[in-house]
Amino acid sequence: MLDLTEVILNDGKVIHREVTLELTSLKYRFGDFQIQKATPVELTIENIGERKLSVNGKVHLTVCIPCARCLEPTASGLDIQFENELDVNDEDYIEGYSLNVDQLVHDEALLVWPERVLCRKDCKGLCSTCGQNLNHGSCSCRPTDLDPRMAKILDIFSQAGNGKG
Ligand SMILES: [Zn+2]
Numbered sequence: 001m002l003d004l005t006e007v008i009l010n011d012g013k014v015i016h017r018e019v020t021l022e023l024t025s026l027k028y029r030f031g032d033f034q035i036q037k038a039t040p041v042e043l044t045i046e047n048i049g050e051r052k053l054s055v056n057g058k059v060h061l062t063v064c065i066p067c068a069r070c071l072e073p074t075a076s077g078l079d080i081q082f083e084n085e086l087d088v089n090d091e092d093y094i095e096g097y098s099l100n101v102d103q104l105v106h107d108e109a110l111l112v113w114p115e116r117v118l119c120r121k122d123c124k125g126l127c128s129t130c131g132q133n134l135n136h137g138s139c140s141c142r143p144t145d146l147d148p149r150m151a152k153i154l155d156i157f158s159q160a161g162n163g164k165g
């Protein structure tokens, strides 16, 4: 929580702050995603009058997201930059005279969430029969490693199944 008393009480007041994120994971869709690393959140907050604040911020997060093909946890960088106008009574982000930086960064992170993450470009995925991770070796269901072109086709099927491109 960042104390905003001086900026809320003074029209035209601008403050710059670096805030350490306390957030350790992001809740998105079906899961909890661990934040492995976060730069300090760089914030510029200005009282623009009529009880409104302009809140600009920047932070880089490294989040652990499962690979779209093999589900292996994969470190993914999220570059977050935002420019928001908040009412001083905004219940989502302002509590009393403090800014809930964690909540703000959490919600902004979801806006730049990667469409799909691959542990590596040529990830072979999981065997659809036995569930073996084919990056770690082929299973007895298939005589040879999966052809990369085939992997792409399987990927398209699994994407269609998710109902989200
Ligand atoms: Zn993978």
Ligand SMILES: [Zn+2]
Pocket: 127, 128, 129, 130, 131, 132, 139, 140, 141, 142
């Ligand atoms: Zn198999």
